[in-house]
Amino acid sequence: MEHIDLTPEQLAVRILGEARVDSPLGLSSRDGDFIANYVADDDTVVLLHDGKKIEAAVKRGDSLPAFVKAGPRDKIFFSPRRVRAAIVTCGGLCPGINNVIRALVMELHYSYGVESIWGVPYGFRGFIKDYGLPARRLTPDLVKGIHELGGSFLGSSRGPQPTAAIVDWLREKEISILFAIGGDGTLRGAADIDAEVARRGLAVSVVGIPKTIDNDIPYVEKTFGLETAFAVATEAIRSAHTEALGAPGGIGLVKLMGRYSGFIAANAALALNEVNFVLIPEVPFDLEGPKGFLALLKQRLSEKDHAVIVAAEGAGQELFGKRDRASDNSGNRKLGDIGLFLKERIRGYFAGEAMDVTMKYIDPSYLIRSVAAHAADAVYCLQLAQHAVHAGMRGYSGLVVGRWNGQFTYVPLALANSARKFVSPDGELWRAVLEATGQPYRMTNE
């Protein structure tokens, strides 16, 4: 995403007030003393990376769009002893949620000395009195082992709740910083909360940590859990490949997560390079016809007698009729089930071709999202949480912690909610998939 037209306003985060409190972290502000350094308020991470474009922009006199750089400040907004923090996790499970929760608690407690930390149960529901779910005091001792577990220690749920009621809860509990871990719905909810606390003039910082196993938050290079997800997904690919090799005319078909964005499917296919066809939502394809998927699959089988197919759950939605589709609690449109659909259509096609195939269909589903975070994701979650705490203590609000050009950043919620991130069919990731699978660049008849 080489957007050059973002204004400084679009990249700025809301600031609750001046930073007058000395940070208790005791870090350094100079190099060479063997003590790690603070980050300055005006440190940035530039959005672009292409030298030509950057030079052109600067010479044109444009302001170079850049994110606020994440990190601890030497002066902060809140007095740690008075801070009351709350943590909420929403939406579907994703590897690393517990790492984030634990690291938030540890960073608040040990680095800043915050003692009052509250866990909101079962997502936004936990703010609502009708559900009668009491918040839980979070201490290092309580959370010390949860990073080894998948799932969410706090529980989660789908769907929004009334913003006013949530802010009432925050005020009643005298919360200073709210950490909201969730995906697009949650971050829209967080933006609403941020707007409402601003409207009411409350000194509450709202900090999001983007959680989407589909990796579809824009202006954030990668979201936590993605690496773990595609690592676990390779087990399904290995299984599909083994099954395909083990029977005459073997076809292994794997459905992976990815409602609108095929990052898991694309990466998993690169991680275990035994896949012949990767189908993702971003790249349409035809089933029938001489250049359609089925004909190409037949050709592959004729040559090698086995094939492995990976389909993201949102792939090929254009193949389903325009049925009225229901939505789930989070407002996600119900997708047609591409896995079962392909399974039936492939079966039917080869029956018609009188070709003897043995198809095995694997839908690992929850097996992928419920595992504990693998090592690199654990590192990432830890750092996201540290930076979320730094943001909150500084009095930044209305942001998510992101990553860009390998640097941690603070991204305004409005920007993170502005679109969806896709696998670009023109870009490097998809090119790597095409090269690695050898699949035809286009599987359409026109």
Place this chain on the structure above:
Amino acid sequence: MEHIDLTPEQLAVRILGEARVDSPLGLSSRDGDFIANYVADDDTVVLLHDGKKIEAAVKRGDSLPAFVKAGPRDKIFFSPRRVRAAIVTCGGLCPGINNVIRALVMELHYSYGVESIWGVPYGFRGFIKDYGLPARRLTPDLVKGIHELGGSFLGSSRGPQPTAAIVDWLREKEISILFAIGGDGTLRGAADIDAEVARRGLAVSVVGIPKTIDNDIPYVEKTFGLETAFAVATEAIRSAHTEALGAPGGIGLVKLMGRYSGFIAANAALALNEVNFVLIPEVPFDLEGPKGFLALLKQRLSEKDHAVIVAAEGAGQELFGKRDRASDNSGNRKLGDIGLFLKERIRGYFAGEAMDVTMKYIDPSYLIRSVAAHAADAVYCLQLAQHAVHAGMRGYSGLVVGRWNGQFTYVPLALANSARKFVSPDGELWRAVLEATGQPYRMTNE
């Protein structure tokens, strides 16, 4: 590393000649056609990421230092049918070597149609007639399963061999592209080979893929195998933590790789956040004295009755006397064994303090470097290999494939050989370690 003073010459790669051959890849050069795109010869990846510094540099009229962007070109230098490629792997094992070998073969064969690919056995030795090791023809069928295995399918060895003899071999075998997978010694060897083929006027492209489990190649964000290494290292940390918890006064001490750079130790400690002290070569510490490591360890044990220590193998070298140290075949200076040293000194110290401790020492050594690459490293290796092939086919030479700001780059060998990359004691990674472990920022008495 925010070096602003690199000149365009320092960042340029050697080019064998004009690109007159149409690429057989059949990619696209325009957006929106659902076909992935070529990269242009003048696409770059800028070195800096801080907006203020970039703007200052451009306004000052400085040329903005930037890497050549990696990727397939629509015009290439070599005619694929005439290409003869050779692959060599040198130095110690590292997770992902086989992924790189396999992907080089697959990319050469399937994407470019190169049919003559040779595997050089046991490192640079394989070029030398005296060893009598014949090169081996590499085909997709031969290498198709090796990505599931650790180690090097070609075998490896340490140490340089005469450059002239290597170039003789290349000429005799009519090699067009040499892929050298190895660490600093290997890349210096590759630079020598590149200079010698240039001197002799041979149309040979020398392309390096940096392999160092210590992640210490400069101008390359991360080297393959690092993630796998610190993931496996967490098992040693988990074990050390379990042992420390299981006995009165339990101390778990883990030695990890990292001769000069503590990336594995730092990342492993973040990945499994059960570590209380991380010792890396970049940050000196005292053993004795009121603010030394031993006194601080005692304090930790008094408070919590268990402690976990991770030491990179190169940590604390200043604690050893200035003995004349031998070097291994690769010219690596022999280090004092910090693991055994600490084990003895800790034991002695607590004996002196009459404190009852139970110490368990774990040195996972080869267990870490010999495993197969985990998923994210497998993706990375695959892409490094694809870009190495693109560089070679384009006729670029004297470079390594790198990554910067999340983009693949071509880095001149001279630059990659110019220094060593360290964990900056002032930087973000070390700061994350300090926050996550709670260890004192300085463990020295001054």
Place this chain on the structure above:
Amino acid sequence: MEHIDLTPEQLAVRILGEARVDSPLGLSSRDGDFIANYVADDDTVVLLHDGKKIEAAVKRGDSLPAFVKAGPRDKIFFSPRRVRAAIVTCGGLCPGINNVIRALVMELHYSYGVESIWGVPYGFRGFIKDYGLPARRLTPDLVKGIHELGGSFLGSSRGPQPTAAIVDWLREKEISILFAIGGDGTLRGAADIDAEVARRGLAVSVVGIPKTIDNDIPYVEKTFGLETAFAVATEAIRSAHTEALGAPGGIGLVKLMGRYSGFIAANAALALNEVNFVLIPEVPFDLEGPKGFLALLKQRLSEKDHAVIVAAEGAGQELFGKRDRASDNSGNRKLGDIGLFLKERIRGYFAGEAMDVTMKYIDPSYLIRSVAAHAADAVYCLQLAQHAVHAGMRGYSGLVVGRWNGQFTYVPLALANSARKFVSPDGELWRAVLEATGQPYRMTNE
């Protein structure tokens, strides 16, 4: 199974002829020389283990039923140099098939010096000329790495083929020993082959290695792959438990293999003791009614707000109507899909009860059977293969290699084909499940 009424005839294996050839193994026949020993032809493993029953039987003058003990004999039937062996794998995949294939080849080649070993492709089909599948020469070099892979290196297929044609093939290829790795259908086929070679007077040994992931071969304590299968199945249970904990009213439902016998489900529930209900084919249950499963599930949720259910695929078949059910190629009756059935019925029930539940359904299917064998299964496969070779070289035929009372045995095919092994509802395994899950002993209304 405490069958006391088996006759010596029922327990005897067919013997091709006298053992006149000295074994090339060079083992010992005496204790204390630090060399492992041969097994004598009349060594046995008694069927019973209850002291009272044994004493009663012996005193009554009954012959004590006992299996032939497996192991190498000092005199064998076949001259190793003249032996031509064939290996075939049939039916569904199971962890460990490749370990067995590899160990057969290694034992034949290295221990006995057999040089002519043939792999029959894709199951019994590989014997049939119409399929045009050539057998493949198996050497140590070819199979040396396959134990690290799941699946079958030879490929497999379902269904019988004409016995006469198979025996024609054996005679034409001058096979001396046929190793058949497969489940009940395969072993019935092997029995037919054994009868036919006997009828034709051919000196061919037919040796089975029982392969059924469901562990349902009688007179064999456990079949290979079972441990690996239930180990992998625990990942599905962990996932189901994590999901159940992560949402209000969380229900995790896991379908596991087990068409007629619930060994995988029972063992998996013991291996990861987070399961509240285990449903197996051997123990019928009601869905509806005050003591039915649904009411008990509701009670569990009221108490703990989450529940985990494991259903073997053959469980609750009595709940489906007596529809005419088709059969697959191996003659297996198509089962009703208990997983989807329960999913729908549970959903409907709680909708009716106006209770807010969040159900996650996990069907790991092929993910379980296609993995490589875990360590203990690898040991078991290796030993099964060694004993299979010992049986063949001795000229024993019409048997499978089994295990009883912790000893390896040779079990006549007729016995192994005589019934199916079940989880006894009266026995120890089921009792352990009841104690460990706390599920009601009976979930029926009568």
Place this chain on the structure above:
Amino acid sequence: MEHIDLTPEQLAVRILGEARVDSPLGLSSRDGDFIANYVADDDTVVLLHDGKKIEAAVKRGDSLPAFVKAGPRDKIFFSPRRVRAAIVTCGGLCPGINNVIRALVMELHYSYGVESIWGVPYGFRGFIKDYGLPARRLTPDLVKGIHELGGSFLGSSRGPQPTAAIVDWLREKEISILFAIGGDGTLRGAADIDAEVARRGLAVSVVGIPKTIDNDIPYVEKTFGLETAFAVATEAIRSAHTEALGAPGGIGLVKLMGRYSGFIAANAALALNEVNFVLIPEVPFDLEGPKGFLALLKQRLSEKDHAVIVAAEGAGQELFGKRDRASDNSGNRKLGDIGLFLKERIRGYFAGEAMDVTMKYIDPSYLIRSVAAHAADAVYCLQLAQHAVHAGMRGYSGLVVGRWNGQFTYVPLALANSARKFVSPDGELWRAVLEATGQPYRMTNE
């Protein structure tokens, strides 16, 4: 072990008194009702399995030696509501300890309704007032997650403590059943405790669960943790094999646990059949000389250019001088370090032979014993704990829960303490190793 000469007295367990209380388990005593059954007090598991020997013994009029069969009785000794249970874990860590602790608590609490369960901290030390370690109330909620963790939730320590003081503690706390999880030292301690409570006339049941990763308790087929241990050990073997393949003249040397008994080494070598030499304490070997290990290793390298060696830590002790050796707290004699010894001697030998070898030495040590139990061990631990509770509730004492002929048994402590179990050089396991590795049967010069 085919000991026929055990008397009924030697096989009997101590019984605290008559079983007058109805078991709360509500199991069945008849077949066919779909409810699992109780075990009768006189059910046994016969010691022998060879039909000939059994028949001979019975005909000779000998009483057939048999173990008491483990399992729940319909009448028990203790009133569950009045029971106070204590659990202690001693000695080194072993995979599965936490599974046993958890299952003891769950079985006592949920199956029998025992509410007072105490965890003794840090082994036998926890009974001693001087250490000031308070016991901890164990509840299902407290232990529900510990089966996923390695180590001991209670902590452990080595070495005995005064029996009288321990029994004082038991009486003071009014303990009815003591569960002692430990190895030979612990079980001798338990026998002393059992004798002392008997002498004092206390109604205390002492039940041992044998814990020894070396699997060296006699009359117990296998101890928990063994399977997990050799499974993890295969990772070291895989690493050694990878390293050996990766370098010219590659030697991979792995040291595994096994002070007196080589079960881990033997099984690991079978589980990953890439090992060429297995050295165990039970089979002596020479280093030097034409038939010694070094010469045979050289021969192997000449043929294949790589070799993998697995040495149990107690192997080759006869090669060390008769130095006075110290003992650790548990009274274990300090062994010479065979790993480092072999490493030096191999290096020296090949230096002398002017042969270019590359040796990698791997000592996985605590990495093996500190992991969580794998699935089959988890099942085994669960069942051992269930049977331990059944024994205690029945008022059996002075026993360990064992396994024989695939059945759970109660083995008198005196018998379990009477000897050490070894890998028999004449037996099946060692024979399997010899066949699978191809190593010479004897490596001695005489």
